Structure formats: C-alpha cells, structure tokens
Amino acid sequence: MAMIERHNPKERAVHSIHAISFIILLLTGIGLYSKSFFGITKIFGGVDWSRFFHHWAGVVFIITVFLIYFQWKDEASVFDEDDKEWFRVFGGYLGKGVKVPPSGKFNAGQKVFFKMIFYAGVLFGITGIIMWIPQILSIPKFIVQLTYILHDMILIGLVMGVLTHVYLGTIANPGTISSLLTGQVDEQWARHHHEKWYKAMKKGK
Amino acid sequence: MPKNAMLIDVSRCIGCRACQVSCKQWNRLPAVKSSFAGSYENPSGLSSATWRYVRFRETVEKGEIRWRFLSFGCMHCTNAPCVAVCPVPGALIRRDDGTVYLDEQKCTGCKYCISACPFDVPHYDDAKGKVYKCNLCADRTGNGLQPACAKTCPPEAIKYGNRESLIKLAKTDGKKIYGENDLGGLSVMYVLQESPSYYGLPERPALPFATALWKDIIKPLGYLGVGATVAAIILHYLIIGPKRYKGKEGG
Ligand code: HEM
Ligand code: SF4
Numbered sequence: 001m002a003m004i005e006r007h008n009p010k011e012r013a014v015h016s017i018h019a020i021s022f023i024i025l026l027l028t029g030i031g032l033y034s035k036s037f038f039g040i041t042k043i044f045g046g047v048d049w050s051r052f053f054h055h056w057a058g059v060v061f062i063i064t065v066f067l068i069y070f071q072w073k074d075e076a077s078v079f080d081e082d083d084k085e086w087f088r089v090f091g092g093y094l095g096k097g098v099k100v101p102p103s104g105k106f107n108a109g110q111k112v113f114f115k116m117i118f119y120a121g122v123l124f125g126i127t128g129i130i131m132w133i134p135q136i137l138s139i140p141k142f143i144v145q146l147t148y149i150l151h152d153m154i155l156i157g158l159v160m161g162v163l164t165h166v167y168l169g170t171i172a173n174p175g176t177i178s179s180l181l182t183g184q185v186d187e188q189w190a191r192h193h194h195e196k197w198y199k200a201m202k203k204g205k
Numbered sequence: 206m207p208k209n210a211m212l213i214d215v216s217r218c219i220g221c222r223a224c225q226v227s228c229k230q231w232n233r234l235p236a237v238k239s240s241f242a243g244s245y246e247n248p249s250g251l252s253s254a255t256w257r258y259v260r261f262r263e264t265v266e267k268g269e270i271r272w273r274f275l276s277f278g279c280m281h282c283t284n285a286p287c288v289a290v291c292p293v294p295g296a297l298i299r300r301d302d303g304t305v306y307l308d309e310q311k312c313t314g315c316k317y318c319i320s321a322c323p324f325d326v327p328h329y330d331d332a333k334g335k336v337y338k339c340n341l342c343a344d345r346t347g348n349g350l351q352p353a354c355a356k357t358c359p360p361e362a363i364k365y366g367n368r369e370s371l372i373k374l375a376k377t378d379g380k381k382i383y384g385e386n387d388l389g390g391l392s393v394m395y396v397l398q399e400s401p402s403y404y405g406l407p408e409r410p411a412l413p414f415a416t417a418l419w420k421d422i423i424k425p426l427g428y429l430g431v432g433a434t435v436a437a438i439i440l441h442y443l444i445i446g447p448k449r450y451k452g453k454e455g456g
C-alpha cells in the first residue's frame with residue numbers, strides 16, 4: 001500500500017495537545033454543569049483541583065486554538081466553487097454512492113469545523129476568564145450572568161461539533177485516523193477524499 | 206414556608222450598629238479598613254468579612270436632615286437563587302428552619318451564587334478562595350439561641366422567632382411587610398418607612414432572568430442537543446454507513 005504524508009509531526013503534536021486539553025476541559029467542566037455530574041470531579045481529586053485543571057487546561061486550549069488556526073488557515077479558510085458543490089450534496093454523507101466534488105487538503109465540512117473551533121475557542125477564552133476572575137476585572141453582574149449562558153452555549157455547540165468530528169475522523173471514514181497517528185495515509189484514500197490536495201502533492205514531488 | 210424568621214422594623218432602628226458589631230464578634234470576623242465617603246455609614250457595604258452592616262440614607266428635606274437606617278445582610282430566601290446555581294452538593298443549602306446555610310468547608314469559590322443573588326449578598330474572599338455570607342447564626346439558633354444581631358439590638362428593631370407569629374404581630378400593628386411572599390418568602394423581612402428602592406432593595410426581588418435562562422433553558426437544551434447528535438451518528442452509521450475508499454477511483 002503506497003503511503004503519503006498528510007500531517008507533519010508538528011501539526012500532529014498541536015492537534016494532540018489541543019484535543020487532550022479539550023477533553024480535560026470537558027471532564028473538569030462537566031462536573032460543574034449540573035449537580036448530577038458532580039461525581040466526575042473525583043477523577044481530578046475533588047472540585048477544587050478539578051477547577052484548577054479546568055482553568056489551566058483552558059489556557060493551554062486557547063493557545064492551541066491559535067496554533068491550529070495559523071498552521072491550517074491557508075488550506076482551511078478559503079472556500080472555492082467545489083466547496084459550494086460539496087455543501088449542495090452534503091459531502092455525500094446523506095446517501096450511498098453520491099458524486100462528491102474534489103477537495104483540497106480539507107473538504108468544505110472540515111473548513112466549517114475549522115472556523116467553528118476558532119470562534120468558539122476565542123469565545124470560550126473570553127467568557128472563561130470573566131467567569132474565573134470577575135472580581136479582579138470588576139465585571140458588572142449582568143455581564144457575568146451572560147457569560148455563563150454563552151459559555152454553556154459554546155460548550156453545547158462544540159460538543160455536538162466535536163462528536164461529529166470524531167465520528168467522521170474514525171469509523172465513518174476508514175483510513176483517516178492514521179493521518180493523526182503516523183501522519184501517513186494510503187494514497188488511494190488521499191485520491192478518494194482529497195483529490196486536489198493529492199494531485200498537488202504528487203506534482204510537488 | 207420556613208418556620209423561623211427575622212423581622213427588622215426599621216422605624217425602631219436608631220442606627221447604633223450594635224447588630225453589625227455583634228455579628229463580627231460572634232462570627233470572629235476581622236475589621237475592614239474603610240474610608241470616609243461623606244456619610245456616617247461605615248463600612249460602605251457587605252464584604253467577605255462583613256455579613257451585616259447598617260446602610261445609612263442621609264437626605265435633606267425642607268432644610269431638615271432626615272436619617273434612615275437599614276440593617277442589611279442575607280435575606281435567607283426560600284427559593285434562593287444562590288442555592289439554585291451552586292454546583293457543589295451541600296455547599297449552599299436551604300434548611301427547613303429558614304436558614305440558607307453556606308458551608309465554608311465545601312464551597313469551592315466558583316462565584317455562581319454571587320451572580321445569582323438579587324440582593325448582592327455573597328462576597329468572595331480572594332485570600333481564602335471562598336465565598337462568605339450570613340448564616341443566620343446557625344450555630345446559635347441550632348442551640349435555641351437568637352442570632353447575635355437580634356439578641357443585641359437595643360431598641361428591639363430586629364426580632365427573631367416563629368415566622369407566622371412575627372408576621373401576624375406586625376400586621377395587627379397595621380404594618381406593611383417586605384419579603385412576605387417574594388422568592389417563596391424571605392426569612393429576613395422588613396417593615397420599611399420608605400419604598401424598598403429608597404433603601405437600595407429591589408422592589409420585587411426575583412430570580413434574575415439571565416440566571417433562569419441559564420439554569421432552566423440552556424442546560425436542558427444541552428442534553429437535547431448532545432443526545433440528538435449521538436442519535437444522528439448512530440443512525441447514520443447504521444443506515445448509510447462508512448465511506449469506503451478501497452477499490453474505488455476518484456470521489
Ligand atoms: C479558554 C478556555 C476556557 C476557560 C478559560 C474556561 C473557564 C471556565 C470557568 C472559569 C468556569 C467556571 C467554573 C470555575 O470557576 O471553575 C467554567 C465552567 C465550565 N466550563 Fe469552561 N473554560 C474554558 C473552556 C472550556 C471548554 C473547551 C469546555 C468544554 C469542552 C468547557 C466546559 C465548561 C463547563 C461544562 C463548565 C461548567 C459550568 C457551566 O455550566 O457553565 N470550558 N469554565
Ligand atoms: S439573599 Fe442572596 S445569598 Fe441570601 S439566600 Fe437570598 S439569594 Fe442567597
């Protein structure tokens with residue numbers, strides 16, 4: 001099986017730290033979402049530690065949001081005509097054997113997720129810091145109440161997005177996960193899913 | 206309805222601040238450094254080390270100085286917004302006797318209660334990383350004693366006892382009570398001489414709208430959204446299935 005490099009070690013390291021900090025944030029945050037999830041804080045040694053990890057994983061998360069943005073923005077933040085067509089056929093995900101237009105390094109759906117992560121990450125950071133130290137920043141109470149709503153709305157949207165992202169990156173598209181684990185993907189996979197990128201890579205060699 | 210309550214008749218208050226001092230003494234709270242801001246009020250508000258203070262309203266009317274006093278602290282709401290938002294089981298609880306009790310040992314200092322309280326009562330202590338407020342002298346009332354402030358008040362402006370009888374007594378004197386039914390009934394009620402807002406009290410204390418939206422709408426929607434996503438993924442996998450690329454050309 002001929003392989004081709006999809007993500008270099010730096011790209012993969014950034015994505016891994018980003019993902020791990022997200023999972024830590026999710027687990028430490030969810031303990032405060034509702035009293036029924038409070039037991040989860042035990043994993044981290046109680047609610048005080050859980051909050052400690054939430055705050056500092058948040059700092060790591062927001063840094064990686066920017067690293068991800070800058071490492072992939074050239075490929076992920078521009079949409080072309082094929083991407084419009086991709087949206088029209090929903091990437092072929094709503095049926096079998098649908099003809100899907102060729103994609104670059106990222107398909108149109110991935111580009112949307114890329115945008116979502118960036119905006120959600122920035123908003124998470126802003127609302128999170130306000131929730132963390134409102135007394136130091138002298139934030140009016142009404143704004144603090146709003147940040148709780150926003151933090152939860154971003155959370156809900158992002159968990160929905162990340163669940164879909166993980167599904168599409170694993171069992172929904174066999175052969176994809178190796179791009180994160182080893183950085184290499186099957187050339188056939190590349191031609192099938194990211195034809196324009198594959199051709200450009202071949203030409204470049 | 207809570208069993209016990211405190212009724213503060215401000216028309217009897219002489220502004221002596223004995224309640225403020227006895228609260229500090231009983232709860233071993235340190236003095237707070239304050240500065241003069243043109244009023245006899247001192248300190249100028251509640252803090253993590255001041256759980257009761259006397260609010261001064263000094264106005265001049267027709268050349269006469271008018272003084273109004275309000276001994277102020279936690280109102281011990283029945284449907285307390287602070288209790289509704291506290292994420293730590295047992296950190297902030299409402300007891301049957303009417304006390305809203307904040308357990309210093311369990312509080313994690315997240316400050317959710319601060320944002321939810323319609324009276325701006327809980328305060329965060331930066332050094333200790335926890336929130337503090339009046340516990341209605343639970344350690345005294347639990348032993349059959351009155352709260353320190355009620356015990357001390359020389360003109361008996363602060364009365365503590367059975368809620369029903371306190372209300373009945375005030376009503377037979379023809380007095381209007383603040384907080385009888387708000388938020389399920391406050392366990393600290395006032396007989397005021399002016400409108401509530403004159404004293405800086407909300408006219409109709411209630412759960413803040415944004416807090417209700419957060420707890421009662423957004424959070425339940427979260428379960429719905431995440432549940433729907435998981436369901437959609439499972440259905441997609443079963444009905445449409447994965448995109449296999451092997452043995453296919455192009456896309
Ligand atoms: C820069 C990023 C973030 C910062 C600074 C931040 C900060 C905070 C703060 C200060 C709180 C209040 C509780 C406390 O003081 O411990 C909180 C709550 C919470 N956070 Fe975050 N957070 C961030 C990102 C995230 C992410 C990525 C997730 C989920 C994956 C998340 C999920 C939650 C949840 C579930 C709560 C529970 C409280 C609620 O229901 O609003 N946070 N966050
Ligand atoms: S006055 Fe504020 S702190 Fe006191 S019980 Fe009501 S909501 Fe809680």
Ligand code: SF4
Nearest residue numbers: 291312313315316318
């Ligand atoms: S600061 Fe303490 S008492 Fe207030 S909501 Fe958070 S854990 Fe509960």
